[in-house]
Amino acid sequence: MPTTCSISRRSFVKLVATSAGLMVSGLSISMPEATPEQHNGDKLDAEFKLFTLHSDNSITLFCPRSEMGQGVMTSMAQLLLEELDADWSQIKQVQHAWADFDRFGAQDTIGAISSFIGWESHRQAGAAVKLLLRQTAAEHWQTDINNVSTDKGQIKNQQSQQTLTYGQLTTLLQGKDLPEKIALKSPEEFKLIGHSMPRLDIADKLSGKAIFGIDQQLANMKIATVQRCPVFAGKLVSFDAKEALKIKGVRDIFAVPSGVAVIADNYWQAQKARKLLNIHWDEGEFSHQSSNTLMQKFAEQLNSQGNKITDIGDVQSRFDADNAVHVEDFHFPLVAHVTMEPMNCTVWRQQHHCEIWAPTQNPQDAKRSAAKALKLEEAKVRVNVTFLGGGFGRRAQDDFVIEACEIAKNLDYPIKLIWSREDDLQHDYYRPLNRQRITASLKDGKIVAWQHKVATLSTAPYHFSLGARHKEDGDWVAYGGSEESLYQIPNFQTQTHLAKTPLTVGILRGISHGYVNFASEVTMDELAQGANIAPIDFRLQHINEPRAQIVLTTLKDKISQYQNGTEGQIDSHVGIAFGHEKSQGDYQYYNAAAALVCNTPQGLKLCKVILVLDHGQVINPDGLKAQAQGSLMYALSMMLQKQIDLDHGRIQQSNFHDYPVARMGEEVDVELHSIGNHKWPMGTGEKLQGTLQPAIANALSKASGTRIRSIPINLATLKA
Amino acid sequence: MQLSINDNIIHTELEADTPLLWLLRDELGLNSTKFGCGMGLCGACTVHLNGQPVRSCSLTIAAIGNNKITTIEGENSAQIQCLKAVWMQQNIPQCGYCQVGQLMSASALLKQNNNPDEATINAAMSGNICRCGTYVRIKAGIIAAAKQIRVIEV
Numbered sequence: 001m002p003t004t005c006s007i008s009r010r011s012f013v014k015l016v017a018t019s020a021g022l023m024v025s026g027l028s029i030s031m032p033e034a035t036p037e038q039h040n041g042d043k044l045d046a047e048f049k050l051f052t053l054h055s056d057n058s059i060t061l062f063c064p065r066s067e068m069g070q071g072v073m074t075s076m077a078q079l080l081l082e083e084l085d086a087d088w089s090q091i092k093q094v095q096h097a098w099a100d101f102d103r104f105g106a107q108d109t110i111g112a113i114s115s116f117i118g119w120e121s122h123r124q125a126g127a128a129v130k131l132l133l134r135q136t137a138a139e140h141w142q143t144d145i146n147n148v149s150t151d152k153g154q155i156k157n158q159q160s161q162q163t164l165t166y167g168q169l170t171t172l173l174q175g176k177d178l179p180e181k182i183a184l185k186s187p188e189e190f191k192l193i194g195h196s197m198p199r200l201d202i203a204d205k206l207s208g209k210a211i212f213g214i215d216q217q218l219a220n221m222k223i224a225t226v227q228r229c230p231v232f233a234g235k236l237v238s239f240d241a242k243e244a245l246k247i248k249g250v251r252d253i254f255a256v257p258s259g260v261a262v263i264a265d266n267y268w269q270a271q272k273a274r275k276l277l278n279i280h281w282d283e284g285e286f287s288h289q290s291s292n293t294l295m296q297k298f299a300e301q302l303n304s305q306g307n308k309i310t311d312i313g314d315v316q317s318r319f320d321a322d323n324a325v326h327v328e329d330f331h332f333p334l335v336a337h338v339t340m341e342p343m344n345c346t347v348w349r350q351q352h353h354c355e356i357w358a359p360t361q362n363p364q365d366a367k368r369s370a371a372k373a374l375k376l377e378e379a380k381v382r383v384n385v386t387f388l389g390g391g392f393g394r395r396a397q398d399d400f401v402i403e404a405c406e407i408a409k410n411l412d413y414p415i416k417l418i419w420s421r422e423d424d425l426q427h428d429y430y431r432p433l434n435r436q437r438i439t440a441s442l443k444d445g446k447i448v449a450w451q452h453k454v455a456t457l458s459t460a461p462y463h464f465s466l467g468a469r470h471k472e473d474g475d476w477v478a479y480g481g482s483e484e485s486l487y488q489i490p491n492f493q494t495q496t497h498l499a500k501t502p503l504t505v506g507i508l509r510g511i512s513h514g515y516v517n518f519a520s521e522v523t524m525d526e527l528a529q530g531a532n533i534a535p536i537d538f539r540l541q542h543i544n545e546p547r548a549q550i551v552l553t554t555l556k557d558k559i560s561q562y563q564n565g566t567e568g569q570i571d572s573h574v575g576i577a578f579g580h581e582k583s584q585g586d587y588q589y590y591n592a593a594a595a596l597v598c599n600t601p602q603g604l605k606l607c608k609v610i611l612v613l614d615h616g617q618v619i620n621p622d623g624l625k626a627q628a629q630g631s632l633m634y635a636l637s638m639m640l641q642k643q644i645d646l647d648h649g650r651i652q653q654s655n656f657h658d659y660p661v662a663r664m665g666e667e668v669d670v671e672l673h674s675i676g677n678h679k680w681p682m683g684t685g686e687k688l689q690g691t692l693q694p695a696i697a698n699a700l701s702k703a704s705g706t707r708i709r710s711i712p713i714n715l716a717t718l719k720a
Numbered sequence: 721m722q723l724s725i726n727d728n729i730i731h732t733e734l735e736a737d738t739p740l741l742w743l744l745r746d747e748l749g750l751n752s753t754k755f756g757c758g759m760g761l762c763g764a765c766t767v768h769l770n771g772q773p774v775r776s777c778s779l780t781i782a783a784i785g786n787n788k789i790t791t792i793e794g795e796n797s798a799q800i801q802c803l804k805a806v807w808m809q810q811n812i813p814q815c816g817y818c819q820v821g822q823l824m825s826a827s828a829l830l831k832q833n834n835n836p837d838e839a840t841i842n843a844a845m846s847g848n849i850c851r852c853g854t855y856v857r858i859k860a861g862i863i864a865a866a867k868q869i870r871v872i873e874v
């Protein structure tokens with residue numbers, strides 16, 4: 001998702017005493033050997049917006065983005081330390097940030113934005129301090145700045161051969177102005193960027209020191225749970241808490257806007273009491289709706305004219321002139337995020353201010369919404385970000401933070417709201433249910449017209465960003481990707497039908513690209529077949545973007561050994577797909593995947609995936625690989641397991657028994673090829689669903705002869 | 721009620737039907753053991769009962785009796801140490817939320833079998849969900865840790 005971010009880098013160096021209490025500690029890794037102080041150290045540390053340089057030459061980093069497994073703490077550290085010319089061993093700890101636009105700039109961790117923004121902000125932050133250190137050292141040594149060089153956290157006077165550590169200069173930095181607009185290193189000079197650095201958060205995640213939202217502890221804290229109406233937008237009529245209050249440990253039961261809150265000493269007591277609540281709901285109109293009725297409505301809508309988002313040339317006259325290929329509709333069910341850590345939030349409402357600990361991907365909007373719920377000025381609310389046990393877009397929403405605030409504002413002690421897995425599955429912000437129709441016409445092996453119609457649930461009422469909520473923009477995440485194509489097609493049209501319902505929907509790993517690119521790429525295969533051209537060649541014939549061409553030709557090369565139908569001794573079928581985004585400016589990436597499906601005695605099986613990426617400069621190659629591996633497992637869960645069904649206005653699934661996910665034994669590895677360039681970097685964790693999934697679908701279609709137009713797929717019924 | 725947790729005797733007044741997980745997390749502050757489903761389906765809450773992996777969300781404190789409970793805070797075996805070292809070297813965790821449960825299942829497996837084949841690993845580990853999808857690395861990690869264990873044991 002394109003976004004802009006302006007961070008004022010102009011700031012004065014602020015000195016803080018070493019003993020000043022550090023805020024929420026994200027982690028601490030073992031201290032590097034301390035460098036003995038050479039000046040009569042008054043132990044002052046220099047604090048900058050993104051890090052603190054300690055007088056012992058160690059560094060505390062602040063990670064402005066949410067760490068949810070994508071490795072952002074590590075990749076941001078690489079960007080910053082690269083330009084600072086600091087040594088990796090100087091990192092003493094990484095602290096999670098708190099919501100603070102003035103200090104950290106935009107903090108929402110969505111849309112693969114961290115690397116995209118950090119590429120500028122973190123490198124500039126490092127470079128500015130490095131230059132200031134050089135200037136300061138030059139003054140100190142009374143020499144020209146050109147005689148002063150830096151390396152691994154040391155400054156050297158090239159003439160006198162004297163050296164100082166960065167830490168020894170902290171006191172001299174006092175009151176100095178940070179330089180702006182610094183020239184950055186060229187890629188040949190990179191020592192950290194492009195290298196697989198060890199993840200900074202792993203040690204604490206193994207020792208148990210890492211604090212996820214659900215681990216937050218405070219003195220006198222109680223546990224809260226909420227019973228919500230199972231039907232979306234249902235209303236509370238009345239409740240009887242008599243039996244529930246008899247449960248040992250239960251402190252309080254009261255109504256909140258989202259339902260009935262139960263507060264107890266521990267989670268088990270609160271859950272037990274919750275089940276005894278005698279609640280009367282007004283389930284309302286939506287209790288007559290189901291996935292089927294919504295899908296039926298979408299089918300009817302697709303027969304009529306929708307809202308034209310894009311209209312280039314004249315698709316209709318081409319369809320009349322050439323034989324248009326109507327393909328069957330694609331349909332996609334609701335999908336739940338299922339982060340491993342259920343939603344939770346800790347709130348301590350004091351008389352005039354409030355402190356919040358939240359595993360959120362969107363701390364600044366969470367803060368705004370919390371202030372509103374608490375009726376406090378924003379300045380009186382602090383939102384601390386914890387580790388996130390998975391995000392996938394779910395934690396960009398503010399609902400669980402608001403709910404915790406609505407509870408805490410009635411209480412004079414801190415509470416930790418914990419959702420059960422059932423709450424998590426039944427009150428998610430699902431990937432929208434949708435149905436799509438693509439019509440295209442071919443002439444002489446070329447696509448001359450393409451019409452993509454998308455009927456989907458509207459995301460605008462629930463958009464994670466307060467700036468886009470209830471706005472037209474807020475629907476882009478429901479159809480984005482269908483409104484443009486990299487394929488050169490002279491007549492191109494996109495239409496949408498957007499249904500506003502009380503069912504909460506939102507962004508899920510890859511937003512709408514996950515399903516609109518699925519439909520487009522399956523259609524591309526169908527058209528290639530119609531044109532009798534190999535799928536990769538057919539795509540290449542329609543693309544003139546050089547970065548995309550390199551990705552596709554690389555994939556073609558990598559799969560050539562599998563094309564004759566065998567992988568080892570096993571019959572295999574190769575399916576491919578291409579994915580990209582290209583916004584104005586540097587927000588662009590290109591990727592392509594090939595899936596190998598094998599015939600085994602147990603039936604069809606995905607045995608391998610080959611992935612070629614051009615997401616610009618790779619910051620941490622091993623981290624990139626991990627994201628590709630994880631994305632594939634996420635795709636397999638979504639494609640080969642079960643779906644989320646709405647019936648009678650409520651979600652039918654409740655836990656891992658009826659909404660299973662991929663487990664050990666179902667894993668498939670990714671062979672990853674990264675195009676080595678130094679273009680503006682883009683994250684990857686979010687960007688692969690719309691490529692991996694249609695590649696797998698196309699391979700299964702080849703193997704079975706059945707075109708795949710919806711998920712989940714029942715492999716057992718697909719005949720080889 | 722008295723329980724042995726990490727070789728300490730714990731006294732608790734909690735109701736007998738309380739799952740062990742909530743005693744650990746909400747009363748003892750042993751937060752490494754995670755909550756993921758509450759139904760014995762995800763393995764995030766895995767601890768050892770006399771060395772055997774059990775799901776603490778589905779084990780009431782009354783059912784523990786004189787058996788010894790070990791959480792990762794009290795698990796110091798060679799197996800867990802090798803596993804943790806490999807987990808670091810191979811950057812296995814992503815969000816990390818499931819990983820303590822994974823390690824507890826893996827250490828119980830390696831204590832039984834220091835050379836597990838793939839089917840054995842699948843059987844021992846398929847109760848532990850990882851939504852970040854780290855399975856390929858976990859499997860390779862267990863195989864690597866088993867190798868180290870075999871060297872130590874020789």
Ligand code: FES
Binds near residue numbers: 755757758760762777
């Ligand atoms: S929380 Fe115990 S198995 Fe999921």
Ligand code: FES
Binds near residue numbers: 389813814852853
């Ligand atoms: S590492 Fe995130 S759930 Fe396993």
